[in-house]
Amino acid sequence: xxxLPALILFTAVATAQPVRVVGTxxxxxxxxxxxxxxxGVNELGSLQHVYWGSRVERGEDWGAVRSHRDSAFESxxxxxxxxxxxxxxxxxxxxxxxxxxxxxxxxxxxxxxSHQVRGDALVxxxxxxxxxxxxxxxxxxxxxxxxxxxxxxxxNRTGETVxxxxxxxxxxxxxxxxxxxxxxxxxxxxxxxxxxxxxxxPGIKVLxxxxxxxxxxxxxWFAIDESSATEDSGRVWFGALAWSGNWKLAIEQTTSQQLxxxxxxxxFDFSSPLKHGEALKTPEFFGGFTDRxxxxxxxxxxxxxxxxxxxxxxxxxxxxxxxxxxxxxxxxVNEAGQRQLAGxxxxxxxELFVMDDGWFGARDNDRAGLGDWYVNRKKFPNGLGPLISxxxxxxxxxxxxxxxxxVNPDSDLFRKHPDWAIQFPGRPRxxxxxxxxxxxxxxxxxxxxxxxLDKLLVENKIDFFxxxxxxxxxxxxxxxxxxxxxxxxxxxxxxNVYEIIDRLRAKHPGLEIESCxxxxxxxxxxxxxxxxxxxxxxNTEAFDRLRIQEGYSxxxxxxxxxxxxxxxxxxxxxxxxxxxxxxxxxxxxxxxGANLNHWSEADSKLAAEMIATYKEIRKxxxxxxxxxLISPRAGNLTSxxxxxxxxxxxxxxxxxxxxxxxxxxPTIVLKGLEPNAVYRLKPVDEKLAExxxxxxxxxxxxxxxxxxxxxxxxxxxVVLERVR
Ligand code: GLA
Numbered sequence: 001x002x003x004l005p006a007l008i009l010f011t012a013v014a015t016a017q018p019v020r021v022v023g024t025x026x027x028x029x030x031x032x033x034x035x036x037x038x039x040g041v042n043e044l045g046s047l048q049h050v051y052w053g054s055r056v057e058r059g060e061d062w063g064a065v066r067s068h069r070d071s072a073f074e075s076x077x078x079x080x081x082x083x084x085x086x087x088x089x090x091x092x093x094x095x096x097x098x099x100x101x102x103x104x105x106x107x108x109x110x111x112x113x114s115h116q117v118r119g120d121a122l123v124x125x126x127x128x129x130x131x132x133x134x135x136x137x138x139x140x141x142x143x144x145x146x147x148x149x150x151x152x153x154x155x156n157r158t159g160e161t162v163x164x165x166x167x168x169x170x171x172x173x174x175x176x177x178x179x180x181x182x183x184x185x186x187x188x189x190x191x192x193x194x195x196x197x198x199x200x201x202p203g204i205k206v207l208x209x210x211x212x213x214x215x216x217x218x219x220x221w222f223a224i225d226e227s228s229a230t231e232d233s234g235r236v237w238f239g240a241l242a243w244s245g246n247w248k249l250a251i252e253q254t255t256s257q258q259l260x261x262x263x264x265x266x267x268f269d270f271s272s273p274l275k276h277g278e279a280l281k282t283p284e285f286f287g288g289f290t291d292r293x294x295x296x297x298x299x300x301x302x303x304x305x306x307x308x309x310x311x312x313x314x315x316x317x318x319x320x321x322x323x324x325x326x327x328x329x330x331x332x333v334n335e336a337g338q339r340q341l342a343g344x345x346x347x348x349x350x351e352l353f354v355m356d357d358g359w360f361g362a363r364d365n366d367r368a369g370l371g372d373w374y375v376n377r378k379k380f381p382n383g384l385g386p387l388i389s390x391x392x393x394x395x396x397x398x399x400x401x402x403x404x405x406x407v408n409p410d411s412d413l414f415r416k417h418p419d420w421a422i423q424f425p426g427r428p429r430x431x432x433x434x435x436x437x438x439x440x441x442x443x444x445x446x447x448x449x450x451x452x453l454d455k456l457l458v459e460n461k462i463d464f465f466x467x468x469x470x471x472x473x474x475x476x477x478x479x480x481x482x483x484x485x486x487x488x489x490x491x492x493x494x495x496n497v498y499e500i501i502d503r504l505r506a507k508h509p510g511l512e513i514e515s516c517x518x519x520x521x522x523x524x525x526x527x528x529x530x531x532x533x534x535x536x537x538x539n540t541e542a543f544d545r546l547r548i549q550e551g552y553s554x555x556x557x558x559x560x561x562x563x564x565x566x567x568x569x570x571x572x573x574x575x576x577x578x579x580x581x582x583x584x585x586x587x588x589x590x591x592x593g594a595n596l597n598h599w600s601e602a603d604s605k606l607a608a609e610m611i612a613t614y615k616e617i618r619k620x621x622x623x624x625x626x627x628x629l630i631s632p633r634a635g636n637l638t639s640x641x642x643x644x645x646x647x648x649x650x651x652x653x654x655x656x657x658x659x660x661x662x663x664x665x666p667t668i669v670l671k672g673l674e675p676n677a678v679y680r681l682k683p684v685d686e687k688l689a690e691x692x693x694x695x696x697x698x699x700x701x702x703x704x705x706x707x708x709x710x711x712x713x714x715x716x717x718v719v720l721e722r723v724r
Contacts (some may be wrong), residue, residue: 004346009720018141019122022059026115029062029121030139031055033291033300037139038063039083045111047126047137049081049173052237054291062718072345075110079256081173082139084126084152086110087166094204094250094262095136098166110135132157137170145304145587151284156274163484168264169176169285174224174237176257181227183294185219185551190539192216192520193551195633197229200253202540207249211266212473212490213517214524220247221555222261223297231295231391231628232671238297239263240555241524242309243283244496246270269476271487280491283526294554295671299625302557306623309525310560312317313509314532319559319589320351320397321611324466327540327566328595331358331365334379339390344596347395348604349611353391354399354466354503359384361411367434369405371413371697373452384460399464399512400456404449405497406435406470407552420445422489424477432471433518438634439478441492450500457508466535467501469517494526514562519549523556533560533589539572540564540593542584543713546632546655549587559622563588565607567595576713578603579685582610583653583715587621587640590614614682617651617719620644624651627671637665644673650679650720654687656709669704673697678722687716694723 020029027040027050038051042065052063067080075090086108087095100106107660110126113134113402120143122456126135133156140149150170156162170236174180180200184207185193209215222239229236237259241247245265253259264282272280286304290296306315314566329337333355340390342353359361360377363370375383384400389701391398407414407421409431421436423429423594429436438445456462473493478486505511516535523534534556537548545563552561568575585591592607599607614621621642629652650673656665673679675698681688689706692699700720709717 015495018120018143019117019139020059021115021117022062023064025064025112027062027065028115028124028139029059029706030122030141030148030540032141032143032148033288034291035146037148038062041112042067042080044077044500046077046080047083047110047112047124049083049171050596051234052173052287053175053289053609070264074256075376081258081260082171084110084135084171085486086128086135091354093254093260095166095250096152096168096171096262096264098267099154099163099717100163100165102160105130105361105520107135107426132159133162140678141504142308145307147286147288147291147304148243148309149284149286151282152281153281154195155279156276159276161276162274164274164280165270166265166267167272167282168262168281169241169282170263170287172237172239172261172287174259177259178253179259180224180253182251182261183223183225183554185221185554187520187522187551189216189518191544191548192535193219193535193548193554195551195554200224200259202253202255205251206248207251208266208268209246211470212245212476212493213249214244214522215472216517216519216521219555220249220263220524221295222249222251223554224251224259224261225294228401229293232293234293235289236294237287237289238301239285239287240301241283241285241523242529244497244522244524244527246490247283265491269487270490272491273484273488286525289585295627296698297309298554298628301555302626305525305557306559309528311413311530311532314512318622319533321349321614322352322354322399322562322591323350324354324356324564324591324593326401326594327564328358328597329358330354331363333358335381335387337576338387340393341596342387342391342396344604345592346396348596348608349615350592351396352399352464353396353475354401354464354577355387356401356466357403359400367408368408370403370408370435371411371438373402373404373456388461395464398461399466400460400462401466401468402453402456403468403470404453404500405438407438408435419480422473422476423479424475425479427475427477430474432474435471437471437473439489439493440496441478442480443496446496446500450503452649453500453504454507454552457504457511464514465514466514466516466653467531469522471518472521484500498526498530505530512659520552523552528556528560530561533562535562536588538568539571541574542569542576542581543574543657545584546638549584550628550632553626553628556625558588559623561588562591564591564593566593577715578606579610580655580713580715582607583655583717586610586614586617586717587653588641589622589640592619617642617649620649620651625672629668629671630666631671635666636660637668640671641672647674647677648722652718652720654716655708656708656711658712658713659710659714665708665709667704667705669702670700673701673720674722677722678724680723682719684717684719687714688718
């Protein structure tokens with residue numbers, strides 16, 4: 001990479017440009033959507049954070065950047081908001097970079113070297129004061145969605161090996177002060193993406209995954225507000241890291257009232273030796289700011305994911321309504337049974353039929369077969385061809401479940417290649433769900449997996465993979481490499497999984513993919529770049545889903561959120577009406593995971609009606625603006641509103657959990673409509689109390705709507721069509 005001499009670029013450029021450089025030493029002003037992000041070089045040549053907040057366009061407002069004074073226990077370098085602080089000099093806060101040279105030096109001090117503006121991107125090159133260790137910081141603005149992307153690349157030109165012990169994507173700074181609140185998503189299997197809010201106090205709060213993938217337990221997204229933001233008001237700073245492996249967000253309130261969020265590769269068990277000439281790129285870290293509350297923060301991320309993250313081939317298309325056989329048949333799949341389900345699914349209006357686990361190898365239960373990705377001839381005597389033809393003839397696309405990163409010890413693959421499983425020699429290998437994890441970091445394993453998936457796609461007309469990962473990494477040995485290199489496994493693993501998906505998609509352009517990891521274990525903007533949808537949770541119990549889906553919606557869009565209607569009693573032993581289950585699932589990408597053979601005629605009739613209704617509103621739900629009107633955490637009523645991008649249609653969902661004391665549910669006040677427009681209301685049932693069937697936006701957003709919801713797990717949907 002060649003860098004122009006910095007001076008040439010110092011002069012101010014027209015304000016219309018999203019990346020501007022003003023003054024000497026340079027101050028960089030990045031405008032994106034309604035926000036500005038400003039950084040600059042101070043009198044010591046150090047790159048400093050200056051501002052992140054509402055839009056400030058006037059270049060002259062940004063004077064030269066100056067640092068603090070030193071004091072006995074703090075250096076000015078350590079107290080100032082450095083954009084990308086390395087660990088070196090007198091610094092005690094969470095660093096972005098920590099490194100050891102082969103000759104034993106563990107001090108890195110980064111100074112500004114040069115910069116380049118390339119359209120919507122700014123690249124700043126930093127250099128260590130004592131060696132030729134460089135860091136290239138890339139900032140990219142997305143003015144359409146108001147998002148800023150940050151990424152770093154550490155480049156070793158020192159002439160010796162440098163081992164990185166921490167390589168972060170970015171440090172984000174909030175305005176100096178106290179009283180901030182952190183919002184994040186925590187959970188576990190069957191209880192993913194629960195919204196957690198807590199005050200930020202002095203010290204470090206770490207959110208992370210050490211499990212080799214994104215994890216059910218935490219999600220690489222954060223939002224910070226001044227403890228008073230609501231859905232509609234207040235300043236919110238937020239970010240999401242695009243990485244499906246070990247990640248870490250360190251939210252640090254320093255004693256000098258500086259709130260910083262440092263995020264990137266998890267430093268736990270991390271080590272990345274770089275030979276001379278090698279470089280390590282960190283994941284992209286996306287950030288945004290709004291002064292219009294959590295609702296707008298989510299809508300900004302949704303818009304960004306839909307327009308910039310989702311695979312380009314899928315941005316214009318709505319997600320099809322899907323059927324998945326898992327909860328109906330578990331491992332007992334065979335041609336006759338699947339054909340029967342497919343026939344019933346087609347009649348309901350299903351567009352994509354997915355056969356789940358059990359179709360390959362000796363896979364009759366979860367103890368055997370993973371790794372042997374050839375069709376089980378007892379279950380499918382003539383291969384998958386006849387089933388796929390039947391599915392296609394019924395007007396549906398065909399999808400298949402795979403779990404390529406895994407192997408059962410009881411499999412031909414493991415018997416042939418026991419060394420391919422992740423392990424420490426001479427130590428036990430823990431089995432999760434009776435399976436081991438293939439070392440996808442190895443290039444021979446990567447090529448093998450690519451070839452077999454490619455072969456499956458070449459030999460069969462498969463439109464869709466549900467790509468699963470049903471355990472996390474443990475005992476992460478890579479005995480074939482020198483000990484010093486073995487910890488590269490975590491990063492190389494994910495990059496190789498990404499590479500396989502990218503190559504499969506390039507070779508089979510029609511292929512669509514769902515990312516699943518025993519439910520919502522692999523949901524992040526890194527995997528979302530390569531898949532059409534994610535499996536939200538193995539918990540399909542509709543009442544629980546309201547909260548799982550709410551948390552998901554803070555960071556990710558409905559279009560990519562797979563939501564199934566399944567049978568009852570379900571998790572928690574709970575039984576909810578079929579209509580309630582449908583309406584909950586219709587707030588995402590709709591799927592059916594029930595055993596259709598058990599449905600009554602009335603069930604099938606209702607299902608066909610609901611699917612038809614869903615098709616009328618799916619563009620609005622999948623690609624419109626979400627207004628979380630009443631949170632499932634707030635009381636016994638939950639309500640969400642989706643408004644289509646042109647404002648012509650809106651879909652209002654309401655769910656009553658448990659009525660008590662004959663109390664009527666609260667009025668639902670709508671948002672995001674045109675006050676002067678008139679909307680025709682099309683309720684799916686008789687629950688709407690309002691007499692008027694044509695109402696103005698002002699009425700709907702002022703007086704609101706009332707519903708006769710009663711008892712337990714009652715629900716309704718009203719479609720609003722703009723008529724004037
Ligand atoms: C995981 C998935 C399920 C199903 C099973 C199959 O648990 O989350 O949806 O595919 O694996 O074994």
